[in-house]
Amino acid sequence: MKFLSTWVLYAYANAQALQAMLACNPKYIIATLAAFMLGVGVGALAIANLGSDPPKLPVLMVYESLQTPLDLIPQGLALEQQPLRLYRKDLTRSSDTTESLFRRMGLIDPAAAAFIRQTPTLRQALLNQAGRTLSVQANEQQHLLKLTTRWLNNENDTHYQRLVITRQEYGFSYLTDAAPLIANVRTSGGAVASSLYAAADEARVPDSVTQQLVEVFSGQIDFHRALRKGAIFTVVYETSEAEGEPLRAGRILSAEFINGPKTYNAVWFQEPGKKGGYFTLEGQSLRRAYLASPMPYSRRTSGFGMREHPIFHTQRAHLGVDYAAPTGAPVVTVGDGIVEHVGFQNDFGNMVVVKHSALHSTVYAHLSRIHVRKGQAVRQGDSVGAVGETGLATGPHLHFEFRVNGRHVDPMTLALQAEATPVSAQARAQFNQSAALARSQFASAAQMRQRTFN
Numbered sequence: 001m002k003f004l005s006t007w008v009l010y011a012y013a014n015a016q017a018l019q020a021m022l023a024c025n026p027k028y029i030i031a032t033l034a035a036f037m038l039g040v041g042v043g044a045l046a047i048a049n050l051g052s053d054p055p056k057l058p059v060l061m062v063y064e065s066l067q068t069p070l071d072l073i074p075q076g077l078a079l080e081q082q083p084l085r086l087y088r089k090d091l092t093r094s095s096d097t098t099e100s101l102f103r104r105m106g107l108i109d110p111a112a113a114a115f116i117r118q119t120p121t122l123r124q125a126l127l128n129q130a131g132r133t134l135s136v137q138a139n140e141q142q143h144l145l146k147l148t149t150r151w152l153n154n155e156n157d158t159h160y161q162r163l164v165i166t167r168q169e170y171g172f173s174y175l176t177d178a179a180p181l182i183a184n185v186r187t188s189g190g191a192v193a194s195s196l197y198a199a200a201d202e203a204r205v206p207d208s209v210t211q212q213l214v215e216v217f218s219g220q221i222d223f224h225r226a227l228r229k230g231a232i233f234t235v236v237y238e239t240s241e242a243e244g245e246p247l248r249a250g251r252i253l254s255a256e257f258i259n260g261p262k263t264y265n266a267v268w269f270q271e272p273g274k275k276g277g278y279f280t281l282e283g284q285s286l287r288r289a290y291l292a293s294p295m296p297y298s299r300r301t302s303g304f305g306m307r308e309h310p311i312f313h314t315q316r317a318h319l320g321v322d323y324a325a326p327t328g329a330p331v332v333t334v335g336d337g338i339v340e341h342v343g344f345q346n347d348f349g350n351m352v353v354v355k356h357s358a359l360h361s362t363v364y365a366h367l368s369r370i371h372v373r374k375g376q377a378v379r380q381g382d383s384v385g386a387v388g389e390t391g392l393a394t395g396p397h398l399h400f401e402f403r404v405n406g407r408h409v410d411p412m413t414l415a416l417q418a419e420a421t422p423v424s425a426q427a428r429a430q431f432n433q434s435a436a437l438a439r440s441q442f443a444s445a446a447q448m449r450q451r452t453f454n
């Protein structure tokens, strides 16, 4: 049973979803109910493995004595008496043919494949479509019993589309319909082995959520320089789901990042009548005057670390931080300001200097392209140019300096010193409730991690 060896546990918020899942996969019941009772409550928890060796992936088996809803147990036992059923879940791919789809889903069924190929609606729904959820039931002979696929036609849809193919006594039938999406909340997490993106993939965290996670902590963590191997993240986010399958991810509600000795956390909070934002659990805004890094941490740039400056290092103290990155990678201003200088200097190549205050300025050098003009006002996160190797550079990288009164200081120190606005006194009680909820979610996630690895 493929699903029993997976380390992803799904817990469902409402009994309906639980029943639905039980009906389609009785083998799930023990793990599902266990997770449900653990107090994760809403959402799913996925924990990435710490090791890098795939065959040694930890298997998460949770055995608990449970006070389960009484009618679920006999139902589950009755379903266990049925002949063996094989269940698979996956996503469709843009390159899919019936052959590749059936191979991936473990189906050997020429009649079912022919039925799909000969029916335009089925061909259109299943072949050459990227990212649609797919679940398949098969018998011991690997014949298709039931196939379900769900998708959204548009990003803002309130209803999802569903297509179900069912084996009948003589041949196959299919039906299509639409049903409302259910709002839910998911908890996922993982441990970083190589990059945050790889860990997020393993935990099945959607890219939009990983990007938000990086943004939420962009004033606290320089993901290029400071991310440690083994760093642990937990993220709680909104989803729109169809029968327990998340079809769309929404906003991060809370997040925790344990990086070496430091723990960072964030909770979304919106004061009545104000714009919402992220706060520490103590109620300090996470929005700061300066970003921790001038290089947005993306899937593309996540594999590159800081490197030593190959040239100046031997000649004089190297003043600044170098980010190795592919030519063309975006470079952004770490704070609001006015572009003070744009041009070419022998050593620095194409460079931009942004003045943030009477004392503070930042330098971006070796650029391949410059996107700003002298005198232009820029906001934190605006692009000032792209990584290059102009000037005295042996490879593409960004040379970055944070100057206070003309002298370079460690940008990280400055980013952290910047003042943070706290939650207002009137909203404090309401904020404390959000923070308490986030705390309990992080505690549940920590408990799940311990159960997985101990």
Ligand SMILES: [Zn+2]
Binding pocket: 309, 318, 319, 320, 321, 322, 398, 399, 400
């Ligand atoms: Zn440098």
